[in-house]
Amino acid sequence: xxxxxxSQPEMSVQEAETVTLxxxxxxxxxxxxxxxxxxxxxxxxxxxxxxxxxxxxxxxENRFSVNFQKAAKxxxxxxxxxxxxxxxxxxxAFMKPHSGAGSYQLTFGKGTKLSVIP
Amino acid sequence: xxxxxxxxxxxxxxSGTSVKIECRSLDFQATTMFWxxxxxxxxxMLMATSNEGSKATYEQGxxxxxxxxxxxxxxxxxxxxxxxxxxDSSFYICSASTLSRDPTYxxxxxxxxxxxxxL
Numbered sequence: 001x002x003x004x005x006x007s008q009p010e011m012s013v014q015e016a017e018t019v020t021l022x023x024x025x026x027x028x029x030x031x032x033x034x035x036x037x038x039x040x041x042x043x044x045x046x047x048x049x050x051x052x053x054x055x056x057x058x059x060x061e062n063r064f065s066v067n068f069q070k071a072a073k074x075x076x077x078x079x080x081x082x083x084x085x086x087x088x089x090x091x092x093a094f095m096k097p098h099s100g101a102g103s104y105q106l107t108f109g110k111g112t113k114l115s116v117i118p
Numbered sequence: 119x120x121x122x123x124x125x126x127x128x129x130x131x132x133s134g135t136s137v138k139i140e141c142r143s144l145d146f147q148a149t150t151m152f153w154x155x156x157x158x159x160x161x162x163m164l165m166a167t168s169n170e171g172s173k174a175t176y177e178q179g180x181x182x183x184x185x186x187x188x189x190x191x192x193x194x195x196x197x198x199x200x201x202x203x204x205x206d207s208s209f210y211i212c213s214a215s216t217l218s219r220d221p222t223y224x225x226x227x228x229x230x231x232x233x234x235x236x237l
Contacts, residue, residue, distance in 0.1 A: 091162070106162075
Protein backbone atom coordinates (compact mmCIF):
# COMPACT_ATOMS: atom_id res chain seq x y z
CA UNK A 1 0.00 0.00 0.00
CA UNK A 2 1.09 3.54 -0.65
CA UNK A 3 1.77 5.93 2.19
CA UNK A 4 2.21 9.69 2.11
CA UNK A 5 3.91 11.48 4.98
CA UNK A 6 3.81 15.18 5.75
CA SER A 7 6.01 15.78 8.76
CA GLN A 8 5.09 19.42 9.34
CA PRO A 9 1.63 19.72 10.95
CA GLU A 10 1.80 23.52 10.98
CA MET A 11 3.94 26.21 9.40
CA SER A 12 3.88 29.95 9.15
CA VAL A 13 5.48 32.41 6.78
CA GLN A 14 5.63 36.15 6.46
CA GLU A 15 3.78 37.68 3.56
CA ALA A 16 5.99 37.96 0.45
CA GLU A 17 8.46 35.41 1.79
CA THR A 18 9.11 31.89 0.53
CA VAL A 19 8.10 28.69 2.29
CA THR A 20 8.68 25.02 1.54
CA LEU A 21 6.33 22.23 2.59
CA UNK A 22 7.72 18.71 2.83
CA UNK A 23 6.25 15.45 1.63
CA UNK A 24 7.64 11.96 1.38
CA UNK A 25 5.93 8.87 0.05
CA UNK A 26 6.44 5.18 -0.19
CA UNK A 27 5.43 3.04 -3.13
CA UNK A 28 6.54 0.10 -5.19
CA UNK A 29 4.86 1.51 -8.29
CA UNK A 30 7.04 2.72 -11.13
CA UNK A 31 4.47 4.99 -12.72
CA UNK A 32 2.39 7.36 -10.64
CA UNK A 33 1.36 10.98 -10.13
CA UNK A 34 1.94 13.30 -7.22
CA UNK A 35 -0.16 16.29 -6.28
CA UNK A 36 -0.41 19.17 -3.91
CA UNK A 37 -3.93 20.22 -2.99
CA UNK A 38 -4.97 23.31 -1.08
CA UNK A 39 -7.96 23.32 1.28
CA UNK A 40 -8.80 26.86 2.44
CA UNK A 41 -11.24 27.54 5.27
CA UNK A 42 -14.10 27.09 2.80
CA UNK A 43 -13.09 23.38 2.71
CA UNK A 44 -13.11 23.31 -1.11
CA UNK A 45 -10.21 21.18 -2.34
CA UNK A 46 -8.18 22.97 -4.99
CA UNK A 47 -5.44 21.42 -7.12
CA UNK A 48 -2.24 23.42 -6.78
CA UNK A 49 0.22 21.43 -8.83
CA UNK A 50 0.76 18.00 -10.38
CA UNK A 51 3.90 16.01 -11.14
CA UNK A 52 4.21 12.93 -13.31
CA UNK A 53 6.75 10.45 -11.95
CA UNK A 54 8.18 9.75 -15.39
CA UNK A 55 9.10 13.40 -15.87
CA UNK A 56 12.42 14.52 -14.46
CA UNK A 57 11.59 18.20 -14.81
CA UNK A 58 10.02 19.75 -11.75
CA UNK A 59 6.53 21.12 -12.24
CA UNK A 60 5.85 24.83 -11.77
CA GLU A 61 2.64 26.84 -11.64
CA ASN A 62 3.23 30.56 -11.22
CA ARG A 63 4.39 31.04 -7.60
CA PHE A 64 4.22 27.32 -6.86
CA SER A 65 6.95 24.85 -7.71
CA VAL A 66 7.96 21.40 -6.59
CA ASN A 67 11.23 19.64 -5.89
CA PHE A 68 10.65 16.07 -7.01
CA GLN A 69 13.33 13.61 -5.98
CA LYS A 70 12.16 10.23 -7.25
CA ALA A 71 14.98 8.15 -5.80
CA ALA A 72 14.49 9.71 -2.39
CA LYS A 73 10.68 9.57 -2.77
CA UNK A 74 10.43 13.19 -1.84
CA UNK A 75 8.02 15.79 -3.23
CA UNK A 76 8.24 19.23 -1.60
CA UNK A 77 6.21 22.30 -2.48
CA UNK A 78 7.75 25.75 -2.61
CA UNK A 79 5.53 28.79 -2.42
CA UNK A 80 7.22 32.00 -3.45
CA UNK A 81 6.02 35.52 -2.65
CA UNK A 82 3.50 34.15 -0.15
CA UNK A 83 0.14 35.87 -0.11
CA UNK A 84 -2.55 36.04 2.56
CA UNK A 85 -4.79 33.96 0.33
CA UNK A 86 -2.30 31.10 0.53
CA UNK A 87 -3.39 30.48 4.12
CA UNK A 88 -4.86 26.97 4.02
CA UNK A 89 -4.30 23.30 4.69
CA UNK A 90 -2.02 21.78 2.10
CA UNK A 91 -2.26 18.10 1.31
CA UNK A 92 0.27 16.06 -0.59
CA ALA A 93 -1.33 13.22 -2.53
CA PHE A 94 -0.31 10.16 -4.51
CA MET A 95 -2.24 8.60 -7.35
CA LYS A 96 -1.93 5.08 -8.66
CA PRO A 97 -4.14 3.11 -10.94
CA HIS A 98 -7.13 1.73 -9.07
CA SER A 99 -7.83 -1.97 -9.17
CA GLY A 100 -10.68 -1.25 -11.51
CA ALA A 101 -9.86 -0.45 -15.11
CA GLY A 102 -9.82 3.22 -15.97
CA SER A 103 -10.19 4.59 -12.46
CA TYR A 104 -7.61 6.12 -10.16
CA GLN A 105 -7.58 6.81 -6.47
CA LEU A 106 -5.75 9.40 -4.39
CA THR A 107 -3.88 8.73 -1.16
CA PHE A 108 -3.49 11.85 0.95
CA GLY A 109 -0.99 12.87 3.56
CA LYS A 110 -2.18 14.27 6.88
CA GLY A 111 -1.73 17.82 5.74
CA THR A 112 0.22 20.91 6.71
CA LYS A 113 -1.59 23.95 8.01
CA LEU A 114 0.05 27.02 6.50
CA SER A 115 -0.53 30.46 7.93
CA VAL A 116 0.63 33.52 6.04
CA ILE A 117 1.31 36.38 8.43
CA PRO A 118 0.80 39.97 7.30
CA UNK B 119 -15.50 24.09 -16.47
CA UNK B 120 -15.14 20.89 -14.39
CA UNK B 121 -17.51 21.91 -11.62
CA UNK B 122 -18.76 19.43 -9.05
CA UNK B 123 -21.65 20.25 -6.74
CA UNK B 124 -22.83 18.62 -3.56
CA UNK B 125 -26.20 18.86 -1.91
CA UNK B 126 -26.91 19.57 0.83
CA UNK B 127 -23.96 21.59 2.10
CA UNK B 128 -25.05 21.04 5.68
CA UNK B 129 -27.46 18.59 7.24
CA UNK B 130 -28.50 17.90 10.80
CA UNK B 131 -30.46 14.76 11.54
CA UNK B 132 -31.62 12.68 14.45
CA SER B 133 -29.94 9.45 15.40
CA GLY B 134 -31.47 6.49 13.58
CA THR B 135 -32.56 8.37 10.50
CA SER B 136 -31.06 8.10 7.00
CA VAL B 137 -29.47 10.94 5.09
CA LYS B 138 -28.81 11.18 1.37
CA ILE B 139 -26.01 13.32 -0.08
CA GLU B 140 -25.90 14.08 -3.81
CA CYS B 141 -22.80 14.66 -5.89
CA ARG B 142 -23.18 16.04 -9.42
CA SER B 143 -20.72 16.82 -12.14
CA LEU B 144 -22.26 19.89 -13.74
CA ASP B 145 -20.39 20.30 -17.01
CA PHE B 146 -18.74 16.98 -17.73
CA GLN B 147 -19.44 13.29 -17.62
CA ALA B 148 -17.68 11.57 -14.75
CA THR B 149 -16.36 8.10 -15.46
CA THR B 150 -15.76 7.56 -11.78
CA MET B 151 -16.85 9.23 -8.57
CA PHE B 152 -15.14 8.98 -5.21
CA TRP B 153 -16.46 9.55 -1.71
CA UNK B 154 -14.22 10.76 1.08
CA UNK B 155 -14.70 11.39 4.77
CA UNK B 156 -12.79 14.07 6.65
CA UNK B 157 -12.75 14.44 10.42
CA UNK B 158 -11.86 17.83 11.93
CA UNK B 159 -8.25 18.80 11.34
CA UNK B 160 -7.56 15.50 9.64
CA UNK B 161 -6.92 14.29 6.14
CA UNK B 162 -9.34 12.91 3.57
CA MET B 163 -10.00 9.21 3.87
CA LEU B 164 -11.31 7.42 0.79
CA MET B 165 -14.52 5.58 1.58
CA ALA B 166 -15.50 4.16 -1.78
CA THR B 167 -15.11 4.39 -5.52
CA SER B 168 -18.07 4.13 -7.85
CA ASN B 169 -18.34 3.70 -11.58
CA GLU B 170 -21.56 4.47 -13.39
CA GLY B 171 -23.86 1.48 -13.61
CA SER B 172 -21.83 -0.81 -11.40
CA LYS B 173 -21.49 -1.53 -7.70
CA ALA B 174 -19.23 0.68 -5.64
CA THR B 175 -15.90 -0.57 -4.37
CA TYR B 176 -15.55 0.11 -0.67
CA GLU B 177 -12.30 0.62 1.19
CA GLN B 178 -11.39 -1.72 4.00
CA GLY B 179 -13.26 -0.90 7.18
CA UNK B 180 -16.11 0.97 5.48
CA UNK B 181 -19.50 -0.65 6.06
CA UNK B 182 -21.19 -0.98 2.70
CA UNK B 183 -24.60 -1.56 4.29
CA UNK B 184 -24.29 1.65 6.26
CA UNK B 185 -22.91 3.86 3.50
CA UNK B 186 -24.96 3.10 0.42
CA UNK B 187 -23.60 4.49 -2.82
CA UNK B 188 -25.60 4.72 -6.02
CA UNK B 189 -24.07 5.92 -9.26
CA UNK B 190 -27.08 5.99 -11.56
CA UNK B 191 -25.70 8.22 -14.28
CA UNK B 192 -22.47 9.77 -15.52
CA UNK B 193 -23.30 13.00 -13.72
CA UNK B 194 -24.83 11.87 -10.42
CA UNK B 195 -23.72 9.78 -7.47
CA UNK B 196 -25.46 9.58 -4.12
CA UNK B 197 -24.21 8.57 -0.69
CA UNK B 198 -26.86 7.48 1.80
CA UNK B 199 -25.88 7.19 5.42
CA UNK B 200 -28.36 4.70 6.83
CA UNK B 201 -29.41 4.63 10.48
CA UNK B 202 -27.06 7.48 11.24
CA UNK B 203 -25.45 7.77 14.66
CA UNK B 204 -23.44 10.58 16.26
CA UNK B 205 -20.17 8.88 15.33
CA ASP B 206 -21.14 9.29 11.66
CA SER B 207 -20.95 13.06 12.08
CA SER B 208 -18.24 14.24 9.72
CA PHE B 209 -17.45 16.20 6.58
CA TYR B 210 -18.16 14.18 3.46
CA ILE B 211 -16.50 15.14 0.19
CA CYS B 212 -17.09 13.71 -3.26
CA SER B 213 -14.90 13.97 -6.31
CA ALA B 214 -15.62 13.22 -9.93
CA SER B 215 -13.05 11.86 -12.29
CA THR B 216 -12.76 12.26 -16.01
CA LEU B 217 -10.13 11.56 -18.61
CA SER B 218 -7.72 14.41 -19.20
CA ARG B 219 -5.83 15.21 -22.37
CA ASP B 220 -3.17 12.87 -20.99
CA PRO B 221 -4.78 9.43 -21.58
CA THR B 222 -2.90 7.88 -18.68
CA TYR B 223 -4.26 10.32 -16.15
CA UNK B 224 -7.73 10.78 -14.69
CA UNK B 225 -8.13 14.17 -13.09
CA UNK B 226 -10.32 14.44 -10.01
CA UNK B 227 -12.50 17.46 -9.35
CA UNK B 228 -13.80 17.92 -5.85
CA UNK B 229 -17.17 18.99 -4.58
CA UNK B 230 -17.48 21.58 -1.82
CA UNK B 231 -18.35 18.97 0.80
CA UNK B 232 -21.30 18.22 3.08
CA UNK B 233 -21.18 18.63 6.82
CA UNK B 234 -23.28 15.97 8.52
CA UNK B 235 -24.23 16.36 12.17
CA UNK B 236 -26.12 13.52 13.83
CA LEU B 237 -27.80 14.43 17.11
